[in-house]
Amino acid sequence: MAPAGTPQPLSSAAALAQNLPAAPAFGERSIAEVLTSAAASLGVPGFENRLKLPAAQRVCVVLADGLGRNLLKQKSAHTPFLRSVMQSGQGEVPVWLDSAFPSTTAASLASFGTGLAAGQHGMVGYDVLDPDQDRVVNMLGGWDAGVDPQRWQPFPTVFEQSADHVDVTTVSLPKFSDSAMTRAALRGGRYVTATTAQARTAAAAEAMAGSGRSLMYFYVNELDKAGHRYGCQSAQWEHQLEELDATVKRLSATLPAGTTVVLTADHGMLDVPQPQRIDYSADPELVAGVRHTAGEPRMVHLYLDDQAGDAGRLRLVEAWRARFGERIWAFTRAEGIAAGLFGEVRAEVVPRIGDVMIAARDAVAFYDTRRVRPTALEVVGQHGSLTKAEREVPLLCFQADGRRAHRG
Secondary structure (H helix, E strand, O other), rough: OOOOOOOOOOOOOHHOOOOOOOOOOOOOHHHHHHHHHHHHHHHOOOOOOOOOOOOOOEEEEEEEEOOHHHHHHHHHHHHHHHHHHHHOOOOOOOOOOEEOOOOOOEEEEHHHHOOOOHHHHHHOOOOOEEEOOOOOEOOOOOOOOOOOHHHHHOOHHHHHHHOOOOEEEEEOOOOOOHHHHHHOOOOOOOEEEEOHHHHHHHHHHHHHHHHOOEEEEEOOOHHHHHHHHHOOOHHHHHHHHHHHHHHHHHHHHHOOOEEEEEEEOOOOEEEOOOHEEEHHHHHHHHHHEEEEEEEOEEEEEEEEEEHHHHHHHHHHHHHHHHHHHHHEEEEEEEHHHHHHOOOOOOOOOOHHHOOEEEEOOOOEEOOOOOOHHHHHHHEEEEEOOOOHHHEEEOOOEOOOOOOOOOOO
C-alpha cells in the first residue's frame, strides 16, 4: 500500500490496460532478500531467511554485475562449473530472483545492500532528480557534491547490522572502496581490494581462512563492462562469462570447506541495435512540458514543469504511446507507485521519481542528446526496464569444496 500523501493514479485501469508486468517480488524472491537471507543463515538476529539458504558458518555472496538468468541459460556451454552446480540442484532455494526496479546497478545494489526496495532506499535510477537542488544527479559513479550519500540513503545496511555478530568483508576493486555508492548502500565491515579476478579470489580465501562466522560480498564487474561495450551476444562477453565461471570455481576450491557460496546478479541485459537507439529529444511532442530528463535509455524518467498538472502528464503519456505503441510501457509516477514497482515509497523519495516513466518493451533505447554525451549512444548491451531479460537474475547456491574443485 502506498503511504499517505502518495499521489493516486490518474486512471486506475491505465497501467492494467498497458499490461505492466508484475512488480518485483520484494520481501519474497528479489535481490533485496539475498544478503538478509545470508545473514539469517549465519544466525544474525533481526533477519529472515526468505530464500531458505542452508544454515552456515561462512557465506560468500558473489554478485556478477549484468548476469541475466536467460543469458546464463543460453550460454551454459561456456560455464562448465556453473552448469554442474545448476544440475546438482539446491533444494528449496529458488533458482532465480527479481532485480529491483529499475533493473539497473544503482537501484539493485542498493536493494542488495540494504534489504529494501527502491522506494525506501531512494536510489530509483542511474540518475534521478534531486528535488532539493532541482537538478539531475548520478547515483552510480558520478555523485553530485551537493548530495550526501548517507542522507540520500539513511537506512543501515545489512553489513552494518551484521558486523557486531559476524565477520563482514567486501572483496572488490580499489576504486569502489570509498565510492559514494558504497557509502550510501554497501557501507560496513572491512573492505579488501584487488584488481584482477584471480587476485580477488586469493584475497577472499585469505580473508575467510582465519575467521569464524563470516559474511563476505564478492563483486565482479567485468561481464557488465563487456556487455555495455560489445553486447551480451559478443565473443568478448562470452569470454568474460568463462572468466566468471573460472573465478567461482577457484572460490569453491580455496574458500574453507563447507562455505556456502551464493551467486547472483543485479540485473540482466539485452542488446539494442544501433538504429534503435533513438534521440527522443528531437521530437517536441515527446518532451512537451518536460523540465528534466533522467534515468537510463531503457527506463526514462521525465519530470514536468510544475504547471503541467494531470492534463500535461496525460498528454505526454499519450504522445509516447502514439509514437511507440507496443514497443514501450508509458505510465505516470502515480501508476508506477500504485503498481508496486518501487515497493512502498517514502515521502522523500516520491519527487525523485519521474512524473512520467517510459520503460522499453522492445529492443529499443531512448536518449536525450541535449544532456548525454554522444558516446552514450555507442552502448550495445543495455538494461533498466521490466523485460524478463533485464529483471530476472540467477540464484545459485552450493557448498565450497575447500580443495581443488572437481566439478566442470
